[in-house]
Amino acid sequence: MGFTAKFVHLTGFGLFVAVCVLCSCLILSAWEALTLDPSSSDLVGSSKENNSCKASEAELQNSDYGEVDEEDYGVDDEDEGSDYDFDESYFNQQLADKFDDLDLPPGVEATVPWLQKAVTNVEPENFKSMSEIEDEIGQKYKFFKQFDTVEDFSDHHYANKPVGKTGKEWTKRIQHDWKLLENDLPASIYVRVSENRMDLLRAAMIGPQGTPYHDGLFFFDAQFTDSYPATPPVVYYHSGGLRLNPNLYETGKVCLSLLGTWEGHGCEKWNSAQSTMLQVLISIQALVLNENPYFNEPGYETFANNTSGQRSALDYNDTTFQHSCRTMLYSLRRPPQHFEDLVAGHFRECGRAxxxxxxxxxxxxxxxSVVPSNDNEDKELENTSAEGSSSSGAGKTQNKKVDLRAGRTVTFKTNMEVLFEELLMEFNVKGADTKKFCVEKLKKSQPAAS
Incomplete structure (x- = not known):
């Protein structure tokens, strides 16, 4: 081998050794930076000697490392016996500072504690005050349409049930039903239909006044089958596991002659030429959610005029109202898709009532029964709140009990007290006018003056 060849060989070998030494320095410096004693005045990456080895944020972003192992950061079970007092929160913060701008795969941030952003890092202007949240709820509720189309229903009861092969006549008939719903819906019924799945429909209806369902929200999912309109649509009630009507089962079944789920005669049965989805919804609201649902049970209507039947109907209404309150809570905590704004706005408006x-x-x-207006009571409550005297007594004298319920079970009041507290909390979150009830609760919790 000549001198020139030997020189080239040695030069290549020298470069190889230099690269190895440089890599060793980088690894050693990174290891020392990450395992640095927190009590030291030299923070991670702040040493002047390590400036040449410090990776920039741009380099981290352009790196090909897709996974991060614990061993890369010096976190090892063997370190538990180290001489210094390990501050995990400080260590995590240093790591978080280094990886703030790292583009990680979705979901990683939620599973790695030190990558989670602290609440204190959020700018104050990003927070919304309660008044802003309440105003936003009110605005969305104000512009919530009675009828509208949506793209899909991922939580629809029949979302995973294909409708099958359909034709132009099927499409035209459903579009006809949509038009009727858009133009003729009662003010207390709201409907959403799917653009991608014309067979799917969701409806919300407000319980009528004068019934144990008043001011409640009740949700129904419907599907137009491939044989529609020769056969009626199938309908599912979102019961939350509660049966608050003889026609509405815990399983979600809706028992109605018009739907073919109960025997009927004449106009009570489905007519392919005349019956519509609008008729189904109005029938549920008017015939099912009525004043005395106890008598909806087949055969029970014969007891409507005797004392025993009337008492049973009152007991049933007591239970039904409790279930209606539980349904309110269920809807507030898990509002059906595309009806979130309706739920929040409705109970914000009706919470006080x-x-x-x-x-x-x-x-x-x-x-x-009709609840008397409490306007005078509220004014008196505001005037006397500073004195610590309760106006509830005055309110009771003004609200004459002309429709007392005799023979009510003791558990009714006990159950209602619990439901009242839960509803009060949920309505407060939605911005309902609950001042009167909050003041009463505060006074009740204060010890009586000696």
């Missing part, structure tokens, strides 16, 4: 009804019924009045 619902709570007033709860109190009125707990005082001994019949469920569904």
């Amino acid at each position: 619902i709570l007033a009804a709860c109190k009125y019924y707990m005082e001994g009045n019949k469920v569904g």
Whole structure:
């Protein structure tokens, strides 16, 4: 081998050794930076000697490392016996600072504690005050349409049930039903239909006044089968596991002659030429959610005029109202898709009336009876709140109990007290006018003056 060849060989070998030494320095410096004693004044990456080895944020972003192992950061079970006092929160913060701008795969941030952003890092202007949240709820509710189309229903009861092969006549008939719903829906019924799945429909209806369902929200999912309109649509009730009507089962079954789920005669049965989805919804609201649902049970209507039947109907209404309150809570905590704004806005508007009804019924009045206005009581409450005297007594003298409920079970009031507290909390979150009830609760919790 000549001198020139030997020189080239040695030069290549020298470069190889230099690269190895440089890599060793980088690894050693990174290891020392990450395992640095937190009590030291030299923070991670702040040493002047390590500036040449420090990776920039741009380099981290352009790196090909897709996975991060614990061993890369010096976190090892063997370190538990180290001489210094390991501060995990400090260590995590240093790692978080280094990886703030690293583009990680979705979901990684939620599973790696030190990559989670602290609440204190959020700019104050990103927070919304309660008044802003309440105003936003009110605006969305104000512009919530009675009828509208949506792209899909991922949580629809029939979402995973294909409709099958359909034709132009099927499509035209459903579009005809949509038009009727858009133009003729009662003010207390809201409907959403799917653009991608014309067979799917969801409806929400408000319980009628004068019934144990008043001010409640009840949700129904419907599907137009491939044989529609020769056969009626199938309908599912979102029961939350509660049976608050003889026609509405815990399983979600809706028992109605028009739907073919109960025997009927003449106009009660489905007519392919005349019956519509609008008719189904109005029938559920008017015939099912009525004043005395107890008599919806087949054969029970014969007891409507005797004392025993009337008492049973009152007991049923008591239970039904409790279930209606539980349904409110269920809807508030898990609002059906595309109806979130309706749920929040409705209970923001009706929360005060619902709570007033709860109190009125707990005082001994019949469920569904008209709750007297409390405007005068509220004014007196505001005037006397500073003095510590309760206006509830004055309110009771003004609200004459003309429709008392005799023979009510003791558990009714106990159950309603619990439901009242839960509803009060949920309505407060939505911005309902609950001041009166909050003041009463505060006074009740304060010790009586000696």
